[in-house]
Amino acid sequence: MAARDRPRGSAGAEPYDAVVVGAGFSGLYLLHKLRGLGLRVRVLEAADQVGGTWLFNRYPGARCDIESIEYSYSFSAELEQEWNWTELLPGQREIEAYLNFVADRLDLRRDIQFETRVVAMTFDEDEASWLVETEAGERFVAPFVVAATGILSAPLAPDIPGLDTFAGTTLFSNRYPREGFDLTGKRVAIVGTGSTGVQAVPVVAEQADHLYVFQRSAAYTLPSPARSYEPGELAGLKARYDEIRAAQLTAHVGAARLSAFSVLVNMREFPSLLAASREEQLRAIEERGVTGALYWSDVMFDPEAGKLATALYGEAVARIVRDPETAASLTPTYPFGCKRPIIDQGYYETFNRENVTLVDLRKGAIQEITPTGIRTERGFYELDVILFATGFDALTGALTRIDVRGRGGALLRDFWSTEGAISYLGLQVAGFPNLFTIQGPGSPSAASNFVAAMEHHVEWIADAISAVRAGGHRTMEALPSAQAEWIDGITSLVAGSVVVHPDCNSWYNGANVPGKKRMYTTYPLGLPEYRRRCGEIAADGYAGFKLS
Incomplete structure (x- = not known):
């Protein structure tokens, strides 16, 4: 990108085709996927190593609640066969080791900048680009930004006197x-x-x-x-990986x-x-x-x-x-x-x-x-x-801790504070063009196998970025009307159920965070139906989005 193409105020900023925030499960696959499209990508990670949630949550007994062979990447048969899980439900150390194996096997580290905390992201409407700024004062500019920041990565600090x-x-x-x-x-x-x-x-x-x-x-x-x-049990499962992955696509929770x-x-x-x-x-x-x-x-x-x-x-x-x-x-x-x-x-x-x-x-x-x-x-x-062990500001907390400003300087944390944690498909928020979120509010997110749902989001986002570039467009942006219709649909689906019961105080509905607007925004019809809906929307020229 030439200097004249950079957003105002971005002099000296390093130009990329896409900036990814986070190097956990989502960020690693997204980097691999966007690289495959020929894009110049930079991943910015606050930690000194890959792993995301599974790097930080190292407490005694930390373990996944989904079987290891399914809580793993499905996009590569080589990764499936080369990595050997030792436990049915993997512990933290094994998952962390697996992600390091993937980062090395796919040579991902050369495009990841560690110990780099993003503090601000600002959209320039004239140039249709994002300026990303770090705590250390570094600046990056790119037309596309993807928040691979995780759904449980913003811990709540205990508020106890003394x-x-x-x-x-x-x-x-x-x-x-x-x-x-x-x-x-x-x-x-x-x-x-x-x-x-x-x-x-x-x-x-x-x-x-x-x-x-x-x-x-x-x-x-x-x-x-x-x-x-x-x-011999794992070898038997590996021999049936195609069958297992096919079954995942039809399973409600992936x-x-x-x-x-x-x-x-x-x-x-x-x-x-x-x-x-x-x-x-x-x-x-x-x-x-x-x-x-x-x-x-x-x-x-x-x-x-x-x-x-x-x-x-x-x-x-x-x-x-x-x-x-x-x-x-x-x-x-x-x-x-x-x-x-x-x-x-x-x-x-x-x-x-x-x-x-x-x-x-x-x-x-x-x-x-x-x-x-x-x-x-x-x-x-x-x-x-x-x-x-006092929990997280789920789904939105990681982004509200960053100064994210879209059209007209609108601040994302203010929008979510006023309107509630809403987005279109969990993929974009109206008013924030070319900013994609992985497993945002309105997606299956926490009510699914995170890895299966994440892979779908990464692939959908990569396809969307390709469509914008191939069509000669500069921006892709969720329409407010589509966003409202999507969230209203979720609300109607869960009306009268236990998830909206007055006695249900959960991070699913934000009740665990003081001052957070209480609402349920996890897509309830399951991952297969969600994938179908997202596929239809893409096939219909990305209905509900404006490409301009």
Whole structure:
């Protein structure tokens, strides 16, 4: 790009055909894909290594809830056959190693600039280009920018008085030390019992002198099938990769085999809980534990069935956890299905250990952190280590922390704050031409196999950029009317369901972030239908977008 083609104010900026923000699963594949189109691409990554979410979330017990052979790239048969997974559900270290293998195998690092945090992106309307600025003052200019920033990459900082006064060690699940941390003989607190906390508790309990689990909201969690592959098992799966990938394309969540969503997707196939006798209900939890309380067709669709399932789930927990008060505190109060299912490895059993104490914050909230521990309304807990597992500003948080300005200088964070987390297809936001988002609000995103959904987005975006360039256009931009229609359609599809229930406070609807507009924006009809709709839109000359 010649200097005269650069946006105003971009003198000295390095020109590219496309800038990608993030070098996790999405950014790596996007770089490979855009390179294949002959584009000059630069990936900007805040960390010093590839990996995205799986680089930062190194907490004890971190593990994927989708089978390894499906939580992997499908675009390359060579990658599929060359990489050898060791576990059915891969742990953090194995996924991080896999992404480094891919980066090296495809020679991607030469186009990735590490330790580069993007702080601003500004669209120049006259030149139809984006100026991207970094924390270090570097500037890049490109007609296209793709945010491969992840859906769970903007951690929420705990807002607790006295946090900075703690004299012990403060750890955060989303930036856990790479070298690990020795918890042996320590009095440890885990604050938060979402997926991260549930995974960490059993592992930390085995190391710590005493573990205090600070729980604000009890979660539904199902036993994990995680295990090592048997000898010859992976080779058999590799021989069937074509069959497995084909099945993924027709699976509601983009995972044909094991996933945390299987119970939700298949619930309609089970009998009715309201129609079941008391003997049948008890037999279900005797035979299948907590899962027996939830495997009924009407649990997510009939409020009375949902209440009964929660009560039955509590009975199942009480059969595992010996202390009645602890078991009662571990029983959720929100309707099942309003949050992403959690899978665990011995979570409830851990509360039978003598060195584990549940602190139910519904009975007494945290008042402050002192130099020596945590004080609640019901008592004081002396601690050596506090591990915070307090969640993320999902879907939009990574971009709202960047100063993103579109047409007329409109600030993206202000738009999402006022209008809610909306976009068209989860791919673009009206008013921000040539800025593509991977798995943005309005896409299947968190309600799917992230990798399968991501690959579709990368391929769709690459095709769209090719269409803009081949057609002699300069910009592609979502129309406000199409964007509103898309989000209104999602809203109507989930009306009356558990995901919009008043008691459902989830990162799915933004309720976990103070001040964030509450709305459900994850596409609910599944990945195959979403892919079909996106294909139709592209075939119709990118209906709902303006190419100019």
